[in-house]
Amino acid sequence: xxxxxxxxxxxxxxxxxxxxxxxxxxxxxxxxxxxxxxxxxxxxxxxxxxxxxxxxxxxxxxxxxxxxxxxxxxxxxxxxxxxxxxxxxxxxxxxxxxxxxxxxxxxxxxxxxxxxxxxxxxxxxxxxxxxxxxxxxxxxxxxxxxxxxx
Amino acid sequence: xxxxxxxxxxxxxxxxxxxxxxxxxxxxxxxxxxxxxxxxxxxxxxxxxxxxxxxxxxxxxxxxxxxxxxxxxxxxxxxxxxxxxxxxxxxxxxxxxxxxxxxxxxxxxxxxxxxxxxxxxxxxxxxxx
Numbered sequence: 001x002x003x004x005x006x007x008x009x010x011x012x013x014x015x016x017x018x019x020x021x022x023x024x025x026x027x028x029x030x031x032x033x034x035x036x037x038x039x040x041x042x043x044x045x046x047x048x049x050x051x052x053x054x055x056x057x058x059x060x061x062x063x064x065x066x067x068x069x070x071x072x073x074x075x076x077x078x079x080x081x082x083x084x085x086x087x088x089x090x091x092x093x094x095x096x097x098x099x100x101x102x103x104x105x106x107x108x109x110x111x112x113x114x115x116x117x118x119x120x121x122x123x124x125x126x127x128x129x130x131x132x133x134x135x136x137x138x139x140x141x142x143x144x145x146x147x148x149x150x
Numbered sequence: 151x152x153x154x155x156x157x158x159x160x161x162x163x164x165x166x167x168x169x170x171x172x173x174x175x176x177x178x179x180x181x182x183x184x185x186x187x188x189x190x191x192x193x194x195x196x197x198x199x200x201x202x203x204x205x206x207x208x209x210x211x212x213x214x215x216x217x218x219x220x221x222x223x224x225x226x227x228x229x230x231x232x233x234x235x236x237x238x239x240x241x242x243x244x245x246x247x248x249x250x251x252x253x254x255x256x257x258x259x260x261x262x263x264x265x266x267x268x269x270x271x272x273x274x275x276x277x278x279x
Contacts, residue, residue: 003169005173006172006173006176009173009176009177009180010176010179010180012180013179013180013181013182016180017183020183053181053183053184053185054184055177055181055184055187074170074173074174074177074190075177075181075190076177077176077177077180077181078180078181078184123183124183127182127183130179130182130242130246131179131180133246133249134175134176134179134180134249137172137249137250137253138172138176140253141169141172141253141256141257144256144257144260145260147260147264148260148263148264148267149264149267150264
C-alpha cells in the first residue's frame with residue numbers, strides 16, 4: 001500500500017542519519033590516530049570520513065508511477081552514495097618524542113576537527129529526531145485510517 | 151435514487167491528496183541534509199472540480215465540452231530556489247508545521263468519512279441501533 005511507503009521514506013532517513021553518527025563517532029575516536037593506513041612503506045594518519053547522500057528518486061516504482069500517470073513520481077527517501085575521505089591537509093604538531101615524528105621532530109595528525117564533528121553530530125541527531133517525528137505521524141495516520149468503518 | 155452522496159468521493163479525493171502530501175513532506179524531511187536537494191510540493195488540482203461545476207450547456211451537437219485537464223486530485227510542484235549554502239532548499243520548520251497541519255487535516259477527513267458511514271449505518275438499521 002502507498003501509505004507504507006512514507007514509513008519506508010522515514011526509515012531510509014533514519015538509517016542514513018545513524019550512519020552519519022557512526023562515521024562521526026569513528027572520526028572522533030580517531031582524532032589522534034597517527035597510524036590510519038599503511039601506504040608506500042610508511043604510516044599515514046587517519047583521514048576524516050564523510051557520508052555522501054543523495055535523494056532516492058530513480059526507483060522502478062517511481063518510474064512506473066510516472067508512466068502510469070498515477071501520482072507524479074514521488075521521491076522515496078534518501079540513500080547513502082558513498083563514504084568519502086576528506087582531502088584536507090593533515091594537522092602538523094611539533095613533538096620530537098612521538099614515535100611517528102619525522103627527522104625534524106614534526107608529527108602529522110589526522111585532519112579531524114573535533115569542533116566540526118560536534119556540529120555535524122548535533123545536525124545528524126536533530127535530523128534523526130525530526131524523522132522520528134515524521135515516522136510517528138505516519139503511524140498515527142495509519143492507525144486513524146484503521147478506525148474507519150468501526 | 152442516490153443512496154451514497156458524492157461527498158464520500160470528494161472525501162476520498164481529499165484523503166488521497168493528504169496521503170500524497172504526507173509522502174512528499176516525508177521525502178523532504180528525509181533529505182534535509184542532502185546537498186542540492188530541491189523540495190517537492192503537492193498542490194490540490196481543481197481541474198476536476200471545475201469541470202464538474204462548469205458543465206457546458208450544449209444547445210448544438212457541435213458544441214465542445216469545456217476541456218478538463220486531468221482527474222487527479224493533486225499535482226506535483228518542484229520549487230528551485232536555494233535556502234541553504236549547500237543548494238538544499240528544505241526549511242525544516244516549515245516542513246514540520248506542514249506535517250502537523252496535514253496530519254490534522256487527514257484526521258478531520260477520516261472523522262468526516264466515519265460520520266458518513268455512521269449515518270448510512272443508522273439509515274440501514276432504521277434508526278434502531
